[in-house]
Amino acid sequence: MSEENKDIWIAGITRGHNGGVCLLKNGEVIFATEEERYSRQKYDGGPLAAMLKIKEYTNKLDHLVVAHTQSLKDTAGMIDFTGDDMYTGMARKLGLIERKNVDLRNHPQVMDLSHMHHRLHAACAFYRSGFEDAVAVIVDGAGTFIPMQINENEHAYGFEVESLFDCSYPAKFRTIFKSIGLKNGGVRTQIETVETMGEEYESVIHDRAGIVKVYEAVTEYCGFPAIEAGKTMGLFPYGEPNENIPPLFEKGGRVRLSNRNVILPTYPNSALVNFQQYDELKDGLASDLTKLQNRRDLAYAVQTQTQEQVVEYIRQAVAMSGKKNVVISGGYGLNCVANYHYLDALKDEDINIYVEPISNDAGTAIGAALIAHYHLTEDTTNRGVDHNLYLGIPYTYTNDEIETLAEQYGATITDATNQDVVDLITSKNIVSIFQGGSEAGPRALGNRSILYDPTDPDGKDFVNTVKRREYFRPFAGSILEEDVHEWFDLRGMESSPTMMYAVNCQPGIEEKIPAIIHVDGTCRIQTVNKEQNENYYNLIKTFKEKTGCPIIFNTSFNLGGEPLVETLEDAFWTLQESDIEYCYLPEYGKMLSIKNT
Numbered sequence: 001m002s003e004e005n006k007d008i009w010i011a012g013i014t015r016g017h018n019g020g021v022c023l024l025k026n027g028e029v030i031f032a033t034e035e036e037r038y039s040r041q042k043y044d045g046g047p048l049a050a051m052l053k054i055k056e057y058t059n060k061l062d063h064l065v066v067a068h069t070q071s072l073k074d075t076a077g078m079i080d081f082t083g084d085d086m087y088t089g090m091a092r093k094l095g096l097i098e099r100k101n102v103d104l105r106n107h108p109q110v111m112d113l114s115h116m117h118h119r120l121h122a123a124c125a126f127y128r129s130g131f132e133d134a135v136a137v138i139v140d141g142a143g144t145f146i147p148m149q150i151n152e153n154e155h156a157y158g159f160e161v162e163s164l165f166d167c168s169y170p171a172k173f174r175t176i177f178k179s180i181g182l183k184n185g186g187v188r189t190q191i192e193t194v195e196t197m198g199e200e201y202e203s204v205i206h207d208r209a210g211i212v213k214v215y216e217a218v219t220e221y222c223g224f225p226a227i228e229a230g231k232t233m234g235l236f237p238y239g240e241p242n243e244n245i246p247p248l249f250e251k252g253g254r255v256r257l258s259n260r261n262v263i264l265p266t267y268p269n270s271a272l273v274n275f276q277q278y279d280e281l282k283d284g285l286a287s288d289l290t291k292l293q294n295r296r297d298l299a300y301a302v303q304t305q306t307q308e309q310v311v312e313y314i315r316q317a318v319a320m321s322g323k324k325n326v327v328i329s330g331g332y333g334l335n336c337v338a339n340y341h342y343l344d345a346l347k348d349e350d351i352n353i354y355v356e357p358i359s360n361d362a363g364t365a366i367g368a369a370l371i372a373h374y375h376l377t378e379d380t381t382n383r384g385v386d387h388n389l390y391l392g393i394p395y396t397y398t399n400d401e402i403e404t405l406a407e408q409y410g411a412t413i414t415d416a417t418n419q420d421v422v423d424l425i426t427s428k429n430i431v432s433i434f435q436g437g438s439e440a441g442p443r444a445l446g447n448r449s450i451l452y453d454p455t456d457p458d459g460k461d462f463v464n465t466v467k468r469r470e471y472f473r474p475f476a477g478s479i480l481e482e483d484v485h486e487w488f489d490l491r492g493m494e495s496s497p498t499m500m501y502a503v504n505c506q507p508g509i510e511e512k513i514p515a516i517i518h519v520d521g522t523c524r525i526q527t528v529n530k531e532q533n534e535n536y537y538n539l540i541k542t543f544k545e546k547t548g549c550p551i552i553f554n555t556s557f558n559l560g561g562e563p564l565v566e567t568l569e570d571a572f573w574t575l576q577e578s579d580i581e582y583c584y585l586p587e588y589g590k591m592l593s594i595k596n597t
Helices: 048-056 086-093 114-129 211-221 229-238 293-321 336-345 362-377 399-409 418-425 459-467 481-487 534-547 568-576
Strands: 009-014 020-025 028-034 063-067 110-112 133-139 145-151 154-168 172-182 191-196 199-206 249-252 255-258 263-265 271-273 325-329 352-355 412-415 431-434 448-452 476-480 502-505 522-528 551-556 582-585 590-593
Touching (some): 009 048, 020 048, 063 114, 063 362, 114 133, 114 154, 114 352, 114 362, 154 293, 172 293, 211 271, 211 293, 229 336, 399 412, 399 590, 418 431, 431 568, 476 481, 534 551, 568 590
Parallel strands (some): 063 110, 431 582
Antiparallel strands (some): 145 154, 154 172, 191 199, 412 590, 431 448, 502 522
16 A cells, blocks of 8 residues: 555543543544443543554554543553553554654654643534534533642642633634633632643633532532432432522632532542531431432532533633534533533524533543544544444354353343344333444443333333432433424424433323433433434334334443443343343344343
8 A cells, every 4th residue: 555545543542530442544433432341340541451452453553642631651650661651552562553763751653632631522522513613612520730820939730620612624622711720829710811831711710619520519419429420410300499508609700610618629539518507417318318308409409500500601602702503522511401401591592502422531532533633634524413422343243152152141042023122121021232333422322222111100210220220310212213303392403313412201291101201301312213223223113113102211231330331241241140131132133031030
């Protein structure tokens, strides 16, 4: 192959929680996956196992692009004797980059973009949005470490909290605003122009908790790890307005900042709820804080107040950039309640919104790889909106391999059709499904899903018990795209293929599918058409033919606290360790069954 026609291979990796790898070939995503899927450790960092998967596609990389929040050289650890960091060393040892006659501590094929955490969130969202240009709103916990000089004699350590970027091709991501939370040092809450890392932009520098840190503080107050803020989102509809809860935010410059009388930041970690007078722990209830009304009311307050803060950031982004196309990413982008709220709050403002479904830190691996490709090649190709999240490595198994695993786990294998699956589901059986590549991001979309009958009034409690999840957590629904508007109010959207919105059901629908309607009358839905996932579409269509309902109950194929199933062996293990009896393999026309007694 001539040098002109040589394929360009770029791998992006993100090192921290939700560590992951994205492999590009000539700008196209070959796979994107998270470390936890292979290590089986939830939120696992250091994507060394995931890096091994690169070798299944190429033996050489043109560039390895590293994402995090702090410098690769300062925080990644060193390989004994050679002194290169562990990721350069891993790529070197695998033969993916040059091994000889290079400076291992400053390898020419390794790009460290750890100083661009929020920009990489923006790149992932922008390049996948289909917009020709846009403004990015990044609402995150604590991004890139930023050394700050408060005055001539005083220095501080800051972290990106919220950021706005003006985005355009090929790789232009100009910072126009940044909220920076301080770990230590003086306090300045006025808007001012600052210069960091060669950029000038408007900023508010403060010792307050940002939007995500406020949410994390309440999450911990409700009894969960800070990183599991999605549980607080599920709890919020059980709460109500409570005049005893002080406002969580107060005015500060052009943006609202957290109220230190309520929330204390602890950058770069989470934050703490800072008022004891409202603590109503009682004997017998302390083991489950979510049963306390004050926790529920605080969950309600943090959901409703934080989503309003983001609405103001969206308006600010449009005003500062002059652009009506808005992309949203960072950890708060996974808040499907807030995402639906924006559609109503901004409906009269002619703003086009794209919310990135891989908004967690795994998305920065995709952003790192893409921004490197567009920067190095000066490619200006807009590949259009990308709703494909089946980016995991697709596994193929021989019949002998399936039978060997079945024997190992004590499973039976039978031939099966979509009709067999529907018959099981409508007889109140849980059936998991395993096919193709796993979904990137936290949403299961029919390749690694657990399926059930949405019409069962006891379905939510039943499946939550089987999955070992909290009683209040809601479930999603997958619906035929052509039927969605009869069942749900999409607030102007044509479809919702990536399950990023918790939407209102239409009048009279709630009683038809009680297992997947939350206490506030919403459902996180996935629209499905034949082009996106033919096997899953046909299964839902078969369910509709039998029941008249074009929706199937969908939740992720895992147990509470476990990562999403990745391999067929993971699927067998999950069946063995739970009361889930069935796993359907539509590509093989097979049903696996393990009956635990």
